[in-house]
Amino acid sequence: MISGRERTLSAIRDALGRGALGPDEKAKLERRLRYPRANVVPARGQCDSREGLVATFIAEAERVNATVERLCSGDDIAPAVADFLRAHNLPQRVRVAGDAVFKDVRWSDAGGLEAEAGPAAADDSASVTGAYAGIAETGTLMLLSGPDSPTLLNFLPPNHIIVLPEGSVVGTYEDAWHRLRAEVGTGIAMPRVITWITGPSRTADIEQTLLLGAHGPRRLHVLLVDGATSAA
Structure with missing residues (x-):
């Protein structure tokens, strides 16, 4: 029985005037998927030291209007969250993944x-x-969905606090994908949704005036924790 996916792909091939892939073409495609070619990496994504990666990540995150706070340990997470809420006159209540x-x-x-x-x-x-x-290269955060990590937490509340272990800072997007694919290869399922967050939500559609919080949180605060357990 032909699945809906196979019917859709068959219709696309017919529209393009192409038949099914032959054995050689299929093998070539599988090699590309299994061993993806590395892209050009900007200099700021090439740091030899952990501290260099962290410093670059902080600089790039702040460049896109995120705020970053470094914590000594996981024991400091709750007090830091409470301080952030007080600083912005917000209720002492949070929804947590x-x-x-x-x-x-x-x-x-x-x-x-x-x-x-x-x-x-x-x-x-x-x-x-x-x-x-x-991601040090752009100050971006990579979030994975899961039973305990509903994606709506990343978009609905106007203030988003993200906890990131310092050991989870990598140089480039490719480094993050490589790490995830390696873990998937050991039996961890690929998440249904992967969200990339670079600063607060923003738009400049109206008269080229930058507006934060247009399509998601208007504040993004990153707690960078030394020695914390990975979020995955």
């Missing part, structure tokens, strides 16, 4: 901070999620 990086976080110890896990709700003013990787 169930990432591994939050396993030992004691939210209630941070001056009455309330943290509730689950998908984002319309009245949530802030969300806290983990990130799979940080």
Whole structure:
């Protein structure tokens, strides 16, 4: 029985006037997918030291209007979240993802901070999620969806706090993909959704005036944690 996917691909081939791939073409395509060619890497994505990668990531993230705070350990996560909320006159309440990086976080110890896990709700003013990787080249964060990491947390609340272990900062997008593909090869399933976040949501569609928060969070705050467990 032909699947919907096969029918769709067959219709595309017919429209292009191409038949099914032969054995040699199929083998060539599979090699390209299995061993992708490396792209040109900008100098800022080529750091020999961990501290160099972290410094570049911070500089690039701040360049696109994110704020970054470095923490000594996971014990500092809850107090840092509470401080951020107070600084912006926000309620001491957050919607939190169930990432591994939050396993030992004691939210209630941070001056009455309330943290509730689950998908984002319309009245949530802030969300806290983990990130799979940080890309030094552009200050971008790579987030993976999962049962404990609903994608809506990345878009609905107007304030997004992302916790990133310093050890998860890589030089380039390709480095992050390589790491994920290697883990998928060991049996970890590829996530349904991969979200790339570079600074707060923005648009300049109206009279070329930059407006933050047009299609998602208007504030992005990154907590860069030394020695924290990966969010994956």
